[in-house]
Amino acid sequence: MKILRELLIIFSICLVAQFISELLPIPFPASVLSLVILLLLLLSKMFKPHWIQNLSGFLLKNMAFFFIPAGVCIIEQYTALKGNILTLLLICLVTTFLTFTASAYAVIGTIKLMEKVRSRHNG
Structure with a gap:
């Protein structure tokens, strides 16, 4: 269940970024917006890194x-x-x-x- 929750968090951030990307008057990659949103959430202390720690570790290990x-x-x-x-x-x-x-x-x-x-x- 923990992995599903982590996937839901990451995909939700990606979905919000995709929506924002569609609204922008210039083409801007949603993937970059996702990273910016995640950074802002982490800096605002509203988001705890351990909420996505397992999934992000897996993705980093298998990046190639x-x-x-x-x-x-x-x-x-x-x-x-x-x-x-x-x-x-x-x-x-x-x-x-x-x-x-x-x-x-x-x-x-x-x-x-x-x-x-x-x-x-x-x-």
């Missing part, structure tokens, strides 16, 4: 599985992409570097923030 359909679609479109392969590889390399850099700074910032919060509670 969810990239298979995207990989298959890329392989299916090989003939269309063949002329632009160098451009695509360059884009992949640059965005990978940018993602790693942004993630590293996010982790560094989070660690510093957590240390600051701990020092306030302990001091």
Whole structure:
């Protein structure tokens, strides 16, 4: 039953994000809105992380599985992409570097923030 409740919570957030995405005057991915809504709920203290801990842990452990359909679609479109392969590889390399850099700074910032919060509670 716990997994069903966690699924209901996550799918409800996704449904709200989809609805908001449809109302926006510009195209905006509902998946990104879902993450923003979840972040806002977590920051507002109205939402407890342990409410979705089991399901989110499972999804994170099996994340690679969810990239298979995207990989298959890329392989299916090989003939269309063949002329632009160098451009695509360059884009992949640059965005990978940018993602790693942004993630590293996010982790560094989070660690510093957590240390600051701990020092306030302990001091």
